[in-house]
Amino acid sequence: MDDEVSSVMKDQLTTEHPTVDCQKQENAVQAGDILSQVSQTHDVIMALDKTISSMEVQLASARAAQGDNENLPPMVTKSGSEHLKERPKVFFVMGVITAFSSRKRRDSIRETWMPKGEELKKMETEKGIIIRFVIGHSASPGGILDRAIEAEDEQHKDFLRLNHVEGYHELSSKTQIYFSTAVAMWDADFYIKVDDDVHINLGMVGSTLARHRSKPRVYIGCMKSGPVLAQKGVKYHEPEYWKFGEEGNKYFRHATGQIYAISKDLATYISVNRHILHKYANEDVSLGSWFIGLDVEHIDDRSLCCGTAPDCEWKAQAGNPCAASFDWSCSGICKSVERMEEVHQRCGEGDEAIWHTSF
Numbered sequence: 001m002d003d004e005v006s007s008v009m010k011d012q013l014t015t016e017h018p019t020v021d022c023q024k025q026e027n028a029v030q031a032g033d034i035l036s037q038v039s040q041t042h043d044v045i046m047a048l049d050k051t052i053s054s055m056e057v058q059l060a061s062a063r064a065a066q067g068d069n070e071n072l073p074p075m076v077t078k079s080g081s082e083h084l085k086e087r088p089k090v091f092f093v094m095g096v097i098t099a100f101s102s103r104k105r106r107d108s109i110r111e112t113w114m115p116k117g118e119e120l121k122k123m124e125t126e127k128g129i130i131i132r133f134v135i136g137h138s139a140s141p142g143g144i145l146d147r148a149i150e151a152e153d154e155q156h157k158d159f160l161r162l163n164h165v166e167g168y169h170e171l172s173s174k175t176q177i178y179f180s181t182a183v184a185m186w187d188a189d190f191y192i193k194v195d196d197d198v199h200i201n202l203g204m205v206g207s208t209l210a211r212h213r214s215k216p217r218v219y220i221g222c223m224k225s226g227p228v229l230a231q232k233g234v235k236y237h238e239p240e241y242w243k244f245g246e247e248g249n250k251y252f253r254h255a256t257g258q259i260y261a262i263s264k265d266l267a268t269y270i271s272v273n274r275h276i277l278h279k280y281a282n283e284d285v286s287l288g289s290w291f292i293g294l295d296v297e298h299i300d301d302r303s304l305c306c307g308t309a310p311d312c313e314w315k316a317q318a319g320n321p322c323a324a325s326f327d328w329s330c331s332g333i334c335k336s337v338e339r340m341e342e343v344h345q346r347c348g349e350g351d352e353a354i355w356h357t358s359f
Contacts, residue, residue: 088186090188094129103148111341112343113348136177180270183267190220198333216265222304224253228250238285306322
């Protein structure tokens with residue numbers, strides 16, 4: 001009888017308090033600790049990689065700046081060590097590529113998505129965001145075209161002047177000099193190139209870039225691979241088509257030219273190696289070619305190439321707001337001077353969004 005009672009009591013104890021396998025629990029805890037340590041180690045390695053990479057390019061930049069500053073404006077042609085000490089630390093620099101004939105385009109941007117006057121200064125100091133219209137000089141320096149830009153800059157103080165002769169077929173050179181000049185003037189996490197017929201949501205651009213801040217070498221845009229056009233006389237003709245293989249081949253993957261962003265290391269790489277980087281006829285192809293062979297992460301972000309309304313509206317309603325909008329058919333906003341305000345009203349994130357967005 002005692003044995004039966006004892007057996008029943010054991011069964012009840014087993015049911016109410018199941019046997020705990022301490023060894024299994026300990027192993028599970030150890031596995032969790034190991035996974036946590038692996039994750040932390042990976043984060044440390046990523047941070048260290050970025051730090052080492054940044055130090056390497058800064059050293060190369062300082063050496064290059066000491067040896068040759070001929071492509072930089074006079075106000076930034078100091079020694080390399082002075083560059084590194086004096087450059088303001090900012091989040092990103094956005095260069096809006098423009099031309100002498102584009103005054104109305106610039107005004108349409110100033111009236112919509114780009115802050116002006118004191119608001120522009122406030123954005124620089126509070127958000128670390130620099131926006132400038134980027135332009136060189138005419139073939140006759142000091143002429144009527146240059147004087148008109150100087151007068152406009154005196155009024156708005158929102159230009160970055162390059163040591164570069166303006167011309168449509170010189171866009172690859174202009175882009176290269178823009179990045180070199182911007183790197184010399186500002187110590188930014190990212191450098192952006194955008195055309196002056198594209199609508200921008202600055203808050204969304206900032207949020208997009210912030211996600212990639214920990215990465216050392218990133219190239220962000222809407223990646224494409226269009227056909228290499230060998231036929232003379234057509235738009236986007238590629239004189240060096242034979243370098244890309246047989247007729248009908250496509251270019252390597254690269255960001256479309258309306259807007260793209262590169263991290264500090266890549267902008268510095270362009271600055272250091274500007275004299276030996278080959279320039280193709282098309283500026284976006286040139287930029288993509290400079291990163292082939294480098295350890296670069298290409299990030300295809302479609303929020304940077306939304307269409308204008310209704311496309312941008314649909315995406316916003318679906319929870320995917322746009323960082324940039326334009327019309328593919330026009331390689332920018334069609335009739336942007338007349339339509340920029342409408343696009344801003346329908347595709348814009350709201351004028352206060354940039355001030356309420358944390359990076």
